[in-house]
Amino acid sequence: DATLVGVGLERVGHRDYAILDGGFTRWVEESRPVDTRLPEIARTEYAANPAADDFTVDARAVLGHVERKDAIIIDTRPADYFDGKKSEEARAGRIPGSINRPLSEDLTKSGNVVAFKPAAELEKAYAARIPSRDSKVVVSCRTGHQASQTYFVLRHLLGYRNVSWYDASWSEWSSRPELPVEVPAAR
Numbered sequence: 001d002a003t004l005v006g007v008g009l010e011r012v013g014h015r016d017y018a019i020l021d022g023g024f025t026r027w028v029e030e031s032r033p034v035d036t037r038l039p040e041i042a043r044t045e046y047a048a049n050p051a052a053d054d055f056t057v058d059a060r061a062v063l064g065h066v067e068r069k070d071a072i073i074i075d076t077r078p079a080d081y082f083d084g085k086k087s088e089e090a091r092a093g094r095i096p097g098s099i100n101r102p103l104s105e106d107l108t109k110s111g112n113v114v115a116f117k118p119a120a121e122l123e124k125a126y127a128a129r130i131p132s133r134d135s136k137v138v139v140s141c142r143t144g145h146q147a148s149q150t151y152f153v154l155r156h157l158l159g160y161r162n163v164s165w166y167d168a169s170w171s172e173w174s175s176r177p178e179l180p181v182e183v184p185a186a187r
Helices: 002-011 023-029 059-068 119-127 145-157 169-175
Strands: 072-075 107-110 113-116 137-140 163-166
Touching (some): 137 145
Parallel strands (some): 072 137
Antiparallel strands (some): 107 113
């Protein structure tokens, strides 16, 4: 959820934010200070910058990448959904030419704490799929929620420079019959 909020902030030009790795659970487990007082907040005006969103792509843009084969499309859904074995959408399958890296592969769990894997481990995993930090990458999932985590990992933790986020993702793609769908042959 935190990465989705972060992407929302970036879309209006607010790029100075942080994600608490391990969340509040880790914070408490590390005996960090907690209180219940509400902070005093001074009223301010915030001017959103709609032009700041230069990384969200729509179905037309993704289809262009599919046709030109000029981007790596990473689908962050679980493998059963990517492979078309499960579906909660209009059609089962995936965007043609996309590769699968479920968002869970970027995380580690220790007790009740879910956190990002070490940067070196993430770097190695993505370097095996993405030729360079300047390669065009589009991240997608079912609704954009899960893909926001991969967007955050690639852009902010690993420094990839050309990452786009397909907000509507598979929910939109599968519901539009004019868009091609790839479904692997039964094994």
